[in-house]
Amino acid sequence: MIIEHYLLNKLHNTPGFTDKFDHFQASSNEVILFGSYAMECDTAGSDIDMLFVCNEKNYKDEYLDFMCVSEERLHLKSWLGSELANHIAKYGIWLKGSGNWKTSVFISKSSVDRKKIKILTRLSHLWVKQVNADRSLLISLFEDIILDSYRLILLEDGRAIPASAIVRTMFLGDKQNIFVRLAEDRYLGSIWREYISNLFPNIELEDLDKEIRLSLVK
Amino acid sequence: MSNNSLDEVEEKMYSLVSQIDYGDISDLDVYWQALAVALLKLEIEEWHKPKTKVVSEILNSIPTAHISKSFKERTKAMEILSKKGSSGSFDLADLKSLQVQAVRFEKEFEKLIEMLRGK
Numbered sequence: 223m224i225i226e227h228y229l230l231n232k233l234h235n236t237p238g239f240t241d242k243f244d245h246f247q248a249s250s251n252e253v254i255l256f257g258s259y260a261m262e263c264d265t266a267g268s269d270i271d272m273l274f275v276c277n278e279k280n281y282k283d284e285y286l287d288f289m290c291v292s293e294e295r296l297h298l299k300s301w302l303g304s305e306l307a308n309h310i311a312k313y314g315i316w317l318k319g320s321g322n323w324k325t326s327v328f329i330s331k332s333s334v335d336r337k338k339i340k341i342l343t344r345l346s347h348l349w350v351k352q353v354n355a356d357r358s359l360l361i362s363l364f365e366d367i368i369l370d371s372y373r374l375i376l377l378e379d380g381r382a383i384p385a386s387a388i389v390r391t392m393f394l395g396d397k398q399n400i401f402v403r404l405a406e407d408r409y410l411g412s413i414w415r416e417y418i419s420n421l422f423p424n425i426e427l428e429d430l431d432k433e434i435r436l437s438l439v440k
Numbered sequence: 441m442s443n444n445s446l447d448e449v450e451e452k453m454y455s456l457v458s459q460i461d462y463g464d465i466s467d468l469d470v471y472w473q474a475l476a477v478a479l480l481k482l483e484i485e486e487w488h489k490p491k492t493k494v495v496s497e498i499l500n501s502i503p504t505a506h507i508s509k510s511f512k513e514r515t516k517a518m519e520i521l522s523k524k525g526s527s528g529s530f531d532l533a534d535l536k537s538l539q540v541q542a543v544r545f546e547k548e549f550e551k552l553i554e555m556l557r558g559k
Binding site for chain 1: 451454455457458459461462464542543546547550
């Protein structure tokens with residue numbers, strides 16, 4: 223309870239938080255803080271991520287990202303198998319309610335598939351726009367693709383995804399070559415190899431892995 | 441009834457509902473068709489499989505009292521809304537409506553799967 227009290231005091235300093243929080247929490251059975259604030263890796267630009275179990279509409283502004291899930295949906299497998307439900311169940315801090323559902327979460331195949339589609343969509347945008355003409359721009363745009371790809375690896379291994387800053391640290395601490403790893407069939411397979419050879423012609427995967435890591439450290 | 445076939449139907453149904461919940465409605469037809477193909481793999485006594493890949497028509501043809509009229513109507517309504525999504529004439533109200541219906545659809549579909557599993 224001390225942590226929850228400390229966090230709430232910290233959040234009340236955020237512009238607009240108190241009014242919105244009071245409104246949403248009054249109609250909610252559960253209130254959960256998640257994301258960077260819950261994992262204590264928030265920065266000045268971080269927004270406050272919260273899940274409210276209620277029938278309200280989502281709310282988002284510069285500082286707040288309030289999501290609402292109905293009680294009815296909370297126990298369905300399409301929710302329990304989602305990336306978000308798994309993140310919240312593992313890293314969320316309950317400010318209200320018991321969270322009985324959190325022991326029922328699992329990483330569904332559709333969550334893994336959605337992550338693959340997201341990565342491939344971004345790669346296809348880079349390919350169509352021929353961003354590879356500008357190498358430094360390509361590497362910078364590739365940072366997010368690599369972090370999302372690392373999320374895919376975690377999901378495929380059945381692990382909940384932590385806040386973005388933690389994903390970055392985990393990736394940098396994991397010395398396996400991600401470009402080689404993603405070409406395994408259980409991740410993206412031959413389509414990944416095709417995109418990489420097209421976007422980065424004549425570059426060794428070893429060098430590419432080093433380059434992206436250096437870019438992420440900066 | 442093969443559990444593998446039912447598992448596949450279940451997985452395709454969750455994929456469809458998750459896609460709707462996520463708000464990614466541009467390719468819903470892929471998810472509906474995958475569910476239809478999985479449903480047509482089921483072996484159900486006295487079921488004459490229809491020559492269609494439309495989920496609502498497949499559900500209509502399954503000889504069981506456990507598929508309610510409202511479930512069939514909801515499925516049909518969702519298919520119609522989904523088509524709007526791929527044609528680009530879809531607005532936020534349509535998405536909200538589809539998402540609300542998808543929650544009910546999942547609950548009703550789970551009941552059907554449990555019934556077919558013989559629970």
